[in-house]
Amino acid sequence: MSSYVIGVDLGTSSVKVLLMNPEGKVCKEISKSYPLIQEKHGFSEQDPEEWVEKTTEAIKKLVDEFDGEAADIKGISFSGQMHGLVLLDKDRIPLRHAILWNDTRTTEQCKQIYDLVGEKTLLEIAKNPALEGFTLPKLLWVKEHEPETFEQGEVFLLPKDYLRYKMTGHLHSEYSDAAGTLLLNVAEKKWSEEICEKVGVNVDLCPPLVESNECVGEIDQYFAEATGLMSTTKVFAGGADNACGAIGSAILSEGTTLCSIGTSGVVLSYEESGERELEGGVHYFNHGKENAYYTMGVTLAAGYSLEWFKDTFAKDEDFEQLLVNLDEVPIGARGLMFTPYIVGERTPHADANIRGSFIGIDASHSKAEFTRAVVEGITFSLNESIEIFREAGKTIETVISIGGGAKNEEWLQIQADIFNAKIVKLASEQGPAVGAAMLAAYGLGWFNSIEECAAVFTSQEETYEPIPDNVKKYNEYYRIYKRIYSQTRELNESLSELR
Template sequence: MSYVIGVDLGTSAVKVLLMNRLGSVVAQYSESYPLIQKKSGYSEQDPEQWVKKTLNVLKQLVQQNREEAAKVEGISFSGQMHGLVLLNEENEVIRPAILWNDTRTTKQCHDIYDVVGKERVLAITKNPALEGFTLPKLLWVKENEPEHLAETSVFLLPKDYLRYRLTNQLHSEYSDAAGTLLLDIQKKEWSKEIADKLGIDVAICPPLVESHAYVGTITEQVAYDTGLPESTKVFAGGADNACGAIGSGILSEGKTMCSIGTSGVVLSFEENGEKEFEGKVHYFNHGQENAYYTMGVTLTAGHSLSWFKDTFAANEPFEQLTAGIDKVPPGANGLLFTPYLGGERTPHADSSIRASFIGIDASHKRVDFVRAVLEGITFSLNESIDIFREAGKKIDTVLSIGGGAKNEEWLQMQADIFNAKVERLETEQGPGVGAAMLAAFGCGWYDRLANIADEWLKVKKTYEPDPDRAEAYKQLFSLYKDVYKQTKSLNEQLVSFRK
C-alpha cells in the first residue's frame, strides 16, 4: 500500500499526518514553536523554526514507520494564513515573519481605503482591509522598515516558505493568495492595480499555481535529513481554512462547516466568486479548482472557554468544568456572554470591543457561567450563518469540527442555535487531512477531490435541532446582537484604561 503525508503548519505547532489509500491516519506527530511578541499587538515567528520543527517530525515519522515511509508517494501542506515572509535575492529571510494575529497595521488598513477606495478593494479582493491580512503588513514594512522592503525580491506566505525549503521552488497558490488582499480572486491573478496604487512592486508576488499542483520533489538534502524517498512528490497545498474545508468534505454547494478552535470559523462552499456580501464575511478561493468559499470568523471562540477555565478552574479538566451544563436551560438562567475577549471579526470588524456577561445575579452558579460562555461562542458563530441565510444561502446541515465537536451537549447546542442538523465526523483532523487529500489527488489516486471525501470521511453522529429550544434561542440571539450595540461606546471609552 502507498501513502501520503499532510503537513499542517499552524500558529503554535506543526503537525504531520501519515495516511494510507483507505483514508486512515496511520501515524501523526507534532512539535511546537514560540511566538515572538516584542510589543503589545505584535506577533512574529522565526521561519527557520518552521523548517527545523517540520524536518524533526518528518524524521520521527520515518524512524517509527520505516516500512510505510518507504512507500510515501506525495506530500502537501496546510498553513496559517496571511503571514508575511520577506526574502532577498538569495531567497534568504530578511526579518521575522509577521503573523495573521498581529494587529499593528490599523493605520495601513485606513491607508488602503484612502488610496484605493473601499468599494474598489471589495470589488477586486472580495474582502475588507483588516489588520490580519498580508498587504497591510507589506505597507507597514514599507513605512517603518523601508530598507527591508527595498531588499525584498519575493514575499511568501508561511506554508509556501516551508514548501520552498523542501523543494527549492518558489510558488504560492490561490487559496492562500486570496488572504493577502492583493489577489483578484475572480481573475485569479495578482492585482497590479492595487499594488501600483500603493507603491508595491507586483514583481515581488510569487508565481501562482493550483492547490493540487505538482511543484517538484523533495531535495536530496531533505531526503537525507528525514529519510523520506527522494522520489516524494510535493504538491502546493492550501490555506488552513481551505484545507479544513477539503478535509471536512465541504466540496459542493449547500455544505457548511463550523470549526471551533482558538478562533471559530463558519465556512460555506461557493460555486463561483460572483456573490456579494459587501465585506461582511470573507470570500476566498477554495483549494478545489475554480471554486470558492465564504467564511465568518469569531476571534476568541474556544479561547473564551479556555480563558474562563484558566481564570476560574485552572486545575480542573475541561470535562469537570462542563459537567452539568445539560441541566441548565437555554439562556443560562438569564445570563448572556459575548466572546469579544480580543475584539471581533464577523460581523463587527472591531478591535476595541470587549467581552461582557449580561444579567448576572446572586442565584447564578459557575455552571451557569460555563453554559453562557458556550452559548455566547455559538451565538457569535450564528451571526455568520445569519449573514449567509440573509444572502439567500440554504443552510440545513452543518459539519462541526474542532474543540466544539468534542462535547455532546455543545454539539446539540449548535444544532439548536443554528436551527440546522449538525454532523460530527468519525475522524476529525481537518486541515492536515485536507493537505493529505490534495497529495492523494495530485498523485492520481482519485480523479476528484469529492471522490476522496466520499471514501475517507464518514459521519459518526448527527444532532437534530429541538424545535422548542431553537425557538428560545431565536429570541435569545436577538438579545445577544443588541449587546454589541449597547456596549460599543463604553468599550471605546475604556480603551485608554487598558494596560
C-alpha cells in the same frame, strides 16, 4: 507494497504531521509546538526557521516510527495559517520575523488601503475588506516603519509556502492562501496589478501561483537526509488552513457548510463562483478545489474564549471536566450572557478595540452557568455569520461541525438549536491536515476527483437535529446578544485608551 501520503498542518502554535493511506486511515500523527513572539501590545510574530526546524523534527520522528519503508511515502502536501508575511531578500533569506494573522498593529495601514484603492474597488477585486489580519497591511507597515527592510524585499511568501520552499527550493503560492493577502483578483485568479500599483507594491514581490493539488517539485536532498524521506517524494502546493479544513470535511458542493471551532471559530460555506454579492460582510476566498470558492465568517476568540475561561477560573480541570455538567444548566444559563470579544472581533464586527462581556451576573450563578454562557456566546457569535449567509440567499440546513465544539454532545445540540440546522459530526476528524493529505492523494492520481477522495477519507458518525422549543428560546436570547456589541462599543473604546 502499500502507499502513503503526508499532510502537514502548519498552525499558529504547532505543526501537525499526519501519515495517511489510500483508505483514508490516519496511520501516524506527530505534533511539535513553537512559540509566538509578542514584543509589543498588538504584535504577533514567529521565526520562520522555527517552522522548518519543528516540521523537520516531526517528519523525522514519523519516518523513524513508521513500520514501512520511506519509499512507500509517495507524496506530501500542506495546510497553513493564513495571511502571515514572510519577506525574503534576493538570496531568499527572511529579512525579519514573520508577521502573523493575529497581529493587530496595522489599523493605520488598513485606512491607507481604503484611501489609495477605494473600498468599493477593493471589494470588487479582492472580495474582502481591509482588515489588520491580512497580508497587504503588513507589507505596508514594513514599508512605512522598516523602509530599508522593505527595499531589500525580493518576494513575499505565506507561512506554509515558505516551509514548502525550504523543502523543495521552489517558490510558489496557491490561490486559496493568496486570496487572503488582499493582493489577489479572487474571481480572475491572478495578482492584481491595479491594487499593487495603487498601494506602491511592485507586483514582482508576489510569487508564482499554482493550483492546490499541483505538484511543485520533489523533496530536495538536504531535507531528505534531515527527515529520512526519499528525494523522489512528490510535493504538492496545498492550501490555506480553512480551505484544507473544507476539503477534509467534504465541503465540496453547493449547500454544504462547515463550523470549525478551534482557537478562532469559522463558519465556511461552499460557493460555485466568485460572483455572490456579500459586500464584505464575510470573507470570500478561493477554495482548495479547482475553480471553486468559499465564503467565511470568523469569530476571533472561539475556542480561545473557553480556554481563557478554563485557565483563569478552572485551571486544574481539563475541558471534558469543565463541560461535563453543561446539560444540567438550562438554555440561557439562567439569564447570564457572554460575548467572546476577548481579543477583538472579526465577523460581523471588524473591531480591534471591542472586548468581551459577561452580562446579567447574579449572586446565584455558579461556575456551571458561566461555562454554559461562554459556550452559548461563542455559538451566538458564529450564528451571526450563518445569519449573513441566509440573508444573502444561501440555504443552510446542514452544518458539518469540527474542532473543539464537536467534542461535546451538549455543545453539538446547542449548535443545532442556535443555528436551527442539522449538525453532523464526522467519524474521524483531523481538520486541515487531512485536507492537505487529500490534496496529495488526489495529486498523485489515487482518485479521479477530490470529491471521490472525500468519499473515502470522510464519513459521518452522528447527527443532531434542532429541537423546536429550544430554537424558539434561543431566538429570544440571540436578539439580546446582538444588542450587546453596539451598547458596549463606546465603553470599550474609552477603556482601550486607558488600557
